[in-house]
Amino acid sequence: MPVPFVDLSSQLQALDQPLRAAIDRVLDSCAFAGGPEVEAFEIAFAEFCETRFCIGVGSGTGALELLLRAADIGPGDEVILPVNTFVADAEAVLFTGATPVFVDIDEDTALIDPDAVAAAVTGQTAAILPVHLYGQTVAMSSLQSLAAAKGLMLIEDACQAHGARRENRRAGSLGDAAAFSFYPSKNLGALGDAGCVTTNDRALAERLRMLRDHGSRERYVHELLGRTDRMDGIQAAVLGVKLTHLDDWNSRRRDLAAHYLRELSAVDGVRCLKEQDGGEHVFHLFVVRLAERDRVRQALYDIGVETGVHYPLPLHIQPCCAHLGYSEGEFPVAEKLASEILSLPMFPELLPGQVDEVVDGLRSLV
Numbered sequence: 181m182p183v184p185f186v187d188l189s190s191q192l193q194a195l196d197q198p199l200r201a202a203i204d205r206v207l208d209s210c211a212f213a214g215g216p217e218v219e220a221f222e223i224a225f226a227e228f229c230e231t232r233f234c235i236g237v238g239s240g241t242g243a244l245e246l247l248l249r250a251a252d253i254g255p256g257d258e259v260i261l262p263v264n265t266f267v268a269d270a271e272a273v274l275f276t277g278a279t280p281v282f283v284d285i286d287e288d289t290a291l292i293d294p295d296a297v298a299a300a301v302t303g304q305t306a307a308i309l310p311v312h313l314y315g316q317t318v319a320m321s322s323l324q325s326l327a328a329a330k331g332l333m334l335i336e337d338a339c340q341a342h343g344a345r346r347e348n349r350r351a352g353s354l355g356d357a358a359a360f361s362f363y364p365s366k367n368l369g370a371l372g373d374a375g376c377v378t379t380n381d382r383a384l385a386e387r388l389r390m391l392r393d394h395g396s397r398e399r400y401v402h403e404l405l406g407r408t409d410r411m412d413g414i415q416a417a418v419l420g421v422k423l424t425h426l427d428d429w430n431s432r433r434r435d436l437a438a439h440y441l442r443e444l445s446a447v448d449g450v451r452c453l454k455e456q457d458g459g460e461h462v463f464h465l466f467v468v469r470l471a472e473r474d475r476v477r478q479a480l481y482d483i484g485v486e487t488g489v490h491y492p493l494p495l496h497i498q499p500c501c502a503h504l505g506y507s508e509g510e511f512p513v514a515e516k517l518a519s520e521i522l523s524l525p526m527f528p529e530l531l532p533g534q535v536d537e538v539v540d541g542l543r544s545l546v
């Protein structure tokens with residue numbers, strides 16, 4: 181039986197009726213861009229994240245960029261972020277006119293290395309942007325102290341960590357503000373693009389509400405230079421239905437991860453990334469390390485097992501970042517991991533028997 185990397189269809193089938201009812205409600209109301217469904221979802225997601233405010237926008241990338249702009253980050257400012265992440269983090273910083281300052285990652289978790297962050301702070305640093313990659317929150321305490329001591333914004337990229345916890349607090353409530361993506365394959369996914377910002381800061385929330393809607397509070401009076409970046413009503417209605425299942429889906433992801441960890445501990449040549457104490461990983465991705473990654477990946481594909489690589493090129497060697505002047509060899513941990521990491525099939529509806537198939541495939545190939 182082939183094992184897909186992600187399968188969205190079984191979840192959609194299970195929720196077919198409530199999703200269609202939610203979409204019908206929006207069709208009846210004609211509130212397509214913003215509106216009551218968006219407001220209701222914002223309240224529900226803020227409550228879920230244990231924050232005071234949630235501002236729905238058009239994508240995770242939009243959330244990151246508008247958040248940086250709402251925090252007044254721009255030309256002359258530096259923002260510290262990990263090299264091993266999705267390109268959106270670099271794009272968001274660059275589009276504000278600020279300078280991304282890349283730092284290396286921790287070898288055990290592949291998350292931003294807090295010591296490297298401390299070493300990268302300069303007089304120009306305005307913000308730190310840790311990424312809760314693969315579903316695991318960054319251990320924030322040293323970053324929180326550093327940000328407080330130096331007066332820096334601490335902004336979470338929580339696009340892969342809906343529902344994850346650190347010291348019992350949810351991702352999205354661990355810094356000054358956080359960006360989430362609801363891209364369809366995320367732990368909480370829309371039926372298209374959507375995103376949001378969570379924060380406890382009322383003034384920041386207010387600015388974000390303006391920036392997503394052409395900088396206006398009052399119609400046709402544009403106080404700030406904004407743009408079109410609203411969440412749409414259909415996505416909000418869909419997300420409201422799915423949010424009630426998120427904790428359950430995350431706990432299934434955790435069970436599947438425990439199953440992988442148990443079985444893979446007996447497979448020589450495959451190392452799993454570490455789940456740090458003091459948190460609750462929600463396994464957006466289940467990532468292992470192996471030598472000859474590309475050969476094994478192709479051989480798995482040939483026996484029907486789909487995998488991914490997140491991410492094959494660290495940001496400092498992405499063509500779109502060439503003008504920043506970094507060179508290969510500057511971030512040895514991230515560069516080594518980029519050639520070894522493999523993301524195995526992971527989604528809540530994955531069957532334990534399919535996990536066994538993936539593990540058997542790996543055992544015979546490494």
Ligand SMILES: *Cc1c(COP(=O)(O)O)cnc(C)c1O
Nearest residue numbers: 239240241266268339340361363
């Ligand atoms: C998905 C993702 C984003 C961007 O979200 P979009 O909704 O696709 O714009 C940003 N950062 C990380 C870590 C992501 O995984």
